[in-house]
Amino acid sequence: MGDLKEYRAEIDRIDRELVRLFEERMEVSEQIGAYKIENGVKVFDKTRERQKLDEVKGLAHGAFNQHGVEELFSQLMSMSRKKQYAMLEKRGAGGRLPFIGVDRLDTDHIRVVFQGVEGAYSQAAMTAFFGEDVNSFHVARFRDAMEAIAEGSADYAVLPIENSTAGIVADNFDLLVDFENYIVAEQIIPVEHVLMGIKDADLSSVRIVYSHPQALAQCEGLFQAHPDWKAEPFGNTALAARKVAQDGRKDEAAIGSAFAARRFGLQVLKTHISDEEANATRFMIVTNQRIFRKDARKISICFELPHSSGTLYNILSHFIFNNINMTHIESRPIPQRSWEYRFFIDFEGNLAEPSVKNALRGIREEAINMKILGNY
Numbered sequence: 001m002g003d004l005k006e007y008r009a010e011i012d013r014i015d016r017e018l019v020r021l022f023e024e025r026m027e028v029s030e031q032i033g034a035y036k037i038e039n040g041v042k043v044f045d046k047t048r049e050r051q052k053l054d055e056v057k058g059l060a061h062g063a064f065n066q067h068g069v070e071e072l073f074s075q076l077m078s079m080s081r082k083k084q085y086a087m088l089e090k091r092g093a094g095g096r097l098p099f100i101g102v103d104r105l106d107t108d109h110i111r112v113v114f115q116g117v118e119g120a121y122s123q124a125a126m127t128a129f130f131g132e133d134v135n136s137f138h139v140a141r142f143r144d145a146m147e148a149i150a151e152g153s154a155d156y157a158v159l160p161i162e163n164s165t166a167g168i169v170a171d172n173f174d175l176l177v178d179f180e181n182y183i184v185a186e187q188i189i190p191v192e193h194v195l196m197g198i199k200d201a202d203l204s205s206v207r208i209v210y211s212h213p214q215a216l217a218q219c220e221g222l223f224q225a226h227p228d229w230k231a232e233p234f235g236n237t238a239l240a241a242r243k244v245a246q247d248g249r250k251d252e253a254a255i256g257s258a259f260a261a262r263r264f265g266l267q268v269l270k271t272h273i274s275d276e277e278a279n280a281t282r283f284m285i286v287t288n289q290r291i292f293r294k295d296a297r298k299i300s301i302c303f304e305l306p307h308s309s310g311t312l313y314n315i316l317s318h319f320i321f322n323n324i325n326m327t328h329i330e331s332r333p334i335p336q337r338s339w340e341y342r343f344f345i346d347f348e349g350n351l352a353e354p355s356v357k358n359a360l361r362g363i364r365e366e367a368i369n370m371k372i373l374g375n376y
C-alpha cells in the first residue's frame, strides 16, 4: 500500500497535464470555430462526433474505461461546441431571432377570444388581463380559439395552460406546436370551486356531478366523502353549470365558479370543495405575431428528442452553461412516433440577452424542431 499523499501528488500531476491538454484542444476548437464562421459551416457535426467517440473508445481498455472515455469525450466536444456557439454570437453571425421586442402590447381596438361559454374561468382571466370592457367572443374548443387568432378574427386568445393542483392542460401545449401562435403574456387567477345545484336540490339529493375533468380532479376529496356520487366529465365548468340549470333535476350538480352559479340561477350547495386551498390556474395570452415585451422575463420553448441515452442531458447542459434558470419541464408523446417525446421547457430570461441567444442557438442545432413558444 502506498501513501495517500503520494497518490494525490500523482493525481495532481496528471490533472495538470489534462488541463494543459484541454486548453490546447480548446484552442484548436476555436480555430475550427473561426473556420466555420468564415465558411458558414454548422457547429454541430454529429457524424464526426460519433466517429470520434468510437475511435477513442477503441483506445481504452475494458468496458468501464470505454464507457468513461465515451462520457468524457462527449463532454469535451459539448464544451467545444459551446465555445463555438459563443463565438458565433459574439461575431454577430448567430443570426437574428425572428421575434420583435415591443415596449407594450397593443390593446387598442382589439378583439379577444376565449374558450367556453359565458361564465367560464377563461372569461374571468380575460377580464383580469384586458379589463371588463374588452371586446370579446367565445368558442367551443381550444383549437377554435387558436384558429381564430391564426386567421385574424381575433387579436388575442386566452387559454388555460396549467393548474396548480391538477397540472398541465395538455391539449393547449400540443396546440402551441400545431399553430404559428405565440404566448405574449400570462394571467394567473385563483380557482375557487363550489358545488351548485337547482333551487330544490341539496347534498342528499345529488347523484351525478358534472364538470371539466380537471375541476373534478381538483375535488377528489368531495367524491371520497360521497362515494355514491358519480363524477361526469363535461366540456367546461360553465357548460356543466348551464346543463344542470337547463335539466332542472335535483339529482344533478355541477362544480364551477360562484360566478357561473349566479349567472345560471343555481344555488351554491357547498363551498371550499377543492382539495388544495390555494388552487390557481395559469392562463396564457396568445397572439399570431412573433413579438415579446422588452421587459419579459420568462421564455417557453419546445423541441423533440430521440429516445436515446443522454439526449435530454445534453440539451439541458446549455442552460447550465449559460447560467440560465429553468423553471418548468414537461414531456408529451409525439403522435405517430412511438417512444419519442416533445419537451416543453420554461426558463427565466429575455430573448435580447446574449446568454439566452447563446443557449437557444445550441439547442436549435442539437435538438429536433426547436420552437420558441413565447417570451412574456
Ligand SMILES: O=C(O)C(=O)C[C@]1(C(=O)O)C=C[C@@H](O)C=C1
Pocket: 029, 032, 033, 043, 044, 045, 046, 048, 049, 052, 076, 077, 078, 080, 081
Ligand atoms: O471537428 C469539428 O468540426 C469540431 O468543431 C471539433 C469538435 C470536437 O470538439 O471534437 C466539436 C464540435 C463538432 O460537433 C465536432 C467535433
